[in-house]
Amino acid sequence: MAKPSTDHLVARYLERCLRCTAPGGALPSVRQMMEQCKVGPQTITRVVRQYQKQHLVDAKPKSGLFRPVSEIALPTVTRLDVIYFNVRGEIHAMLNDQIPVDHSFHGELITAIKQVASSRGYAVHFHAQLDADHEAQMVESLCDAPDCRACLTVGLSDMSMHRALVHAYLPVINLYPMGFHIPENAICTNADQVIDEQLSFLIELGHRRIAYLHNVEDHRPHRDLLLRRESFYRQAMESGVELHRGYVRYAGFIEDSQLEAARALLAIHPRPTAVICADQHLPAVYQAAAELDLQIGEDLSVLGTDNKLIAQTIDPPATSLQVPRVQAVHLGLDMLDDVLAGRDRTPEENLQATCRIICRQSTGPAKLS
Known part of the structure; x- marks a missing residue:
């Protein structure tokens, strides 16, 4: 990657030093700035003079560079x-x-x-x-x-x-x-906190057969999604949740794959009594449940993630974990x-x-x- 313009680099470094230095305090010397920014003395001198003109830097002969004692406002980041x-x-x-x-x-x-x-x-x-x-x-x-x-x-x-x-x-x-x-x-x-909130909520309702639909893609790493899936496996086993084959499966971002995953999940015997999923999976899970005459909230509990608008408007409205924006x-x-x-x-x-x-x-x- 190419280096940024040296003047911009020195200006940013100098502004950072000014913010971290009390009024009257010493700033890095010209030589220190040369070493830090990997530039020559002409560049340092040129930038420092610009800040001197704004009365943001005091240059004292044989003493060095200082932040002025006077309370002049530093450049504001806007x-x-x-x-x-x-x-x-x-x-x-x-x-x-x-x-x-x-x-x-x-x-x-x-x-x-x-x-x-x-x-x-x-x-x-x-x-x-x-x-x-x-x-x-x-x-x-x-x-x-x-x-x-x-x-x-x-x-x-x-x-x-x-x-x-x-x-x-x-x-x-x-x-x-x-x-x-x-x-x-x-x-x-915190992936552990997310899964703990969701599992604890469902376990308190008496659920033990809990499934998990995820969006983990091998070709596109996503820290939160991976950690949540692994945390679900660990916490489910620690909590005594029944993890039958197929209870944890990829649903994805496409409607067809979501519906395919939801149908396959609800065809498993024994069928899960609760499903944790992303909010975008809610329509597919609801449709797959309706095809089997399962009542959402009664025959099958569904717990979403992200509290998107779909969770609030789908019928019946979906319980969902709010991830703050x-x-x-x-x-x-x-x-x-x-x-x-x-x-x-x-x-x-x-x-x-x-x-x-x-x-x-x-x-x-x-x-x-």
Whole structure:
């Protein structure tokens, strides 16, 4: 990946140092900045002079560079570049205003990012590509963009992309990363907590034959989906849930595959009394149940994930686990405030969005046969 413009690189590094330095405090020397940014003295001098003209840097002969004692406001970050990784066609179209933003998880997340960031004074710029090669070019362009000062990533899985942004001295907040190596400054969901909420809810209703429909694709790694599936296996066995052959199966993103999976699941003997699935699977599960004259909420309990609009409008309305959108964006932008002030969070200190179950009419006591 090409290096960003050296002037932009030095400016970002200097602004980060200014935010982390108390008024009157010493800034890195010219030599230290040369070593840190891998540039020559002319570049450092040129950038420092620009900040001197704004009275943001004091250069004292034989003493070094200092943040002025006077309370002059530091440059305010007013632009937020939001980088979407691993996007599908419909998400790409929503981000580029080619189609209206819908009530899918990412549709609602995009809306939350726009509204929350705008309320905090950020001008939001979305970036997304449909293939990995163009993603690398997209990140390279952002590293070299003179106005780029802070980034929010969504669905990050390739740590090389993250390293490129960090090496360009861009503050980066990572919202719902998809890779197994979680970077610093991230907002995540806890797969164990998600499954524990769902299993505990159904077990308290007396269910022991609980099935799980998932969207794990071998060719497209997704941290949360993989970890939730593995957590379901582990917690189900620990809780004494009956895991019959075929109870855990792929349903996917296409209506035909979802309906095929739902029909196959309900044809198993003994039939599960409850199903955990993604909200997008709800219509298929409902249809497969109707074909067998099973009443949702009585003969079969169905527990969705994400609390999308479909969970609220399907008949009967579906119980679903709420994965936060607005809360996650607020947490992310609060974290950005901390990072801009020089307080990074290690992966061990990352924040976890709190999930909760919204109870509706698709779940009820187990009807054992």
